[in-house]
Amino acid sequence: MTCSKSRVYNLLKELRCATALEIATRLGMSRKVVQTYLNRLAAKGLVEKRMLGRRAVMYCAKEGCPGGAPRRRRGGDAYELYTATRKRLTHVLEILRREGCVSVGSLMRTLDVSHTKAYHMARILLLTHKGVKVKIGNTAVLCRDRIAAEETASRLRDAIHKIAVQNGMRYATASKVLLAVLKVRETYELFSKFIPLRRNMTRFPPLVLTFVRDILRSLYGEPLKAGNRRVYVVAQQTRAEHGFEIIDHVDRYTLAVNLPNDLAAVLQDASNETVLQALEQLLARYRS
Numbered sequence: 001m002t003c004s005k006s007r008v009y010n011l012l013k014e015l016r017c018a019t020a021l022e023i024a025t026r027l028g029m030s031r032k033v034v035q036t037y038l039n040r041l042a043a044k045g046l047v048e049k050r051m052l053g054r055r056a057v058m059y060c061a062k063e064g065c066p067g068g069a070p071r072r073r074r075g076g077d078a079y080e081l082y083t084a085t086r087k088r089l090t091h092v093l094e095i096l097r098r099e100g101c102v103s104v105g106s107l108m109r110t111l112d113v114s115h116t117k118a119y120h121m122a123r124i125l126l127l128t129h130k131g132v133k134v135k136i137g138n139t140a141v142l143c144r145d146r147i148a149a150e151e152t153a154s155r156l157r158d159a160i161h162k163i164a165v166q167n168g169m170r171y172a173t174a175s176k177v178l179l180a181v182l183k184v185r186e187t188y189e190l191f192s193k194f195i196p197l198r199r200n201m202t203r204f205p206p207l208v209l210t211f212v213r214d215i216l217r218s219l220y221g222e223p224l225k226a227g228n229r230r231v232y233v234v235a236q237q238t239r240a241e242h243g244f245e246i247i248d249h250v251d252r253y254t255l256a257v258n259l260p261n262d263l264a265a266v267l268q269d270a271s272n273e274t275v276l277q278a279l280e281q282l283l284a285r286y287r288s
Contacts, residue, residue, distance in 0.1 A: 004029065005037045009061070012038070012047065017060040085121075088113065092121055092142075096131060100148035103194040104140040132248040137210035141194060146246055153218075153242040156194075159187045160215050164234045171231040172220070174212040178204050218242045 011023055020035040027034070038059045041047040048060045088111055095102055095110065102110075107118040122142050125131035134141040134149045136156070143149040163180045164172045181187050182199055191197055195208045216232040217223070219239060223230035 004033070005040070008034055008037045009041055009046065012041075012059060013061040017050070017058050019058055023059075088117075089121055089124065092125065093130065093144075096142065096144035096148075099193065101134070101141050101143035101152040101193070104142060105196065106193060107142070126247065126249060129248070132246050134244050134246050136194070136244055137212075137214040138207055139194060139211045143246075146248065149244075149246045150242075153244050155190060156215050157219055157238070157242055159190055160212070161219055161234075161238055163187065165236075169234050171224075171226070172216060172234050173229060173231055174209040174216065175204055177212055177216065178208065214244075218244065 007027055008023055008029075011026060012018055015022075020038055021031050023029075023038075024031040024034040038047055038049075042049050042059065046062060048062055050058045050060055091111060092107060095107070104115070104118050104122055107113070107121070108115055111118065119140070122131070122133060122140065125142065126133060130144075132143050132146055132149050134143060134153065136153075141149075141152070143152060159181075160177055163177060163184065167180050169176065178197075178201075181191055182197065182201060188197060188199070195211050196205075197208070213223075213230075218241075220232045220235055221239065223232050
């Protein structure tokens with residue numbers, strides 16, 4: 001077997017039963033490629049195909065496979081995948097202990113992972129009460145606790161207010177503030193932890209502008225219309241409360257579902273993890 005096919009087969013043996021999409025997600029491979037491997041394994045009699053409902057197909061590793069099946073190494077691919085996830089979570093906790101707060105986007109760049117994986121780690125930390133989340137504009141900021149979240153919000157607000165006052169701004173816009181941020185090293189380094197900035201920037205992407213606008217709104221209230229622009233009136237006395245929501249939990253919902261008989265039969269002898277994965281797919285229609 002090829003290396004990739006062996007990884008697919010080893011993970012399927014670990015899970016006992018799984019769909020091609022589930023295996024592809026875990027191994028970071030294309031679903032189409034994984035499905036091709038599984039179909040070849042099924043043709044050789046190493047894997048059994050079972051239907052989930054009318055369309056979905058679940059693949060199950062056969063017990064007592066004939067010779068030629070790959071031997072599992074101690075601590076195979078599935079275990080290595082979980083180990084890698086645990087290592088990433090440990091790395092995130094170290095970053096939070098050191099920095100206090102960091103954006104999900106920064107985690108993506110630091111850990112070299114997709115947005116889905118970075119966001120998933122943030123959800124795990126909220127579920128295990130090892131972190132909190134703050135949303136500033138459209139940027140999700142992960143913090144080690146509420147104290148760190150409050151301190152970070154205060155630092156961001158104080159930095160922007162100081163820049164607006166020192167530059168004599170009566171009316172502030174996000175782009176004008178950002179151009180001033182780039183000129184102050186300390187402020188530039190602070191904001192770079194949460195939004196992608198470069199010293200030579202002259203135009204800013206919507207995500208960056210929205211981040212600063214939300215902070216300006218928390219300082220000076222709703223903006224005024226000036227032609228096609230929205231400007232914030234800089235006041236000496238800023239608003240006391242930052243107004244950002246600090247989230248320390250993940251919403252959960254309870255749903256009652258009637259399983260089709262064929263699905264119930266397939267899952268009867270499956271592992272708990274496989275059952276949960278199948279139910280998650282079944283409940284996907286309820287996701288927003």
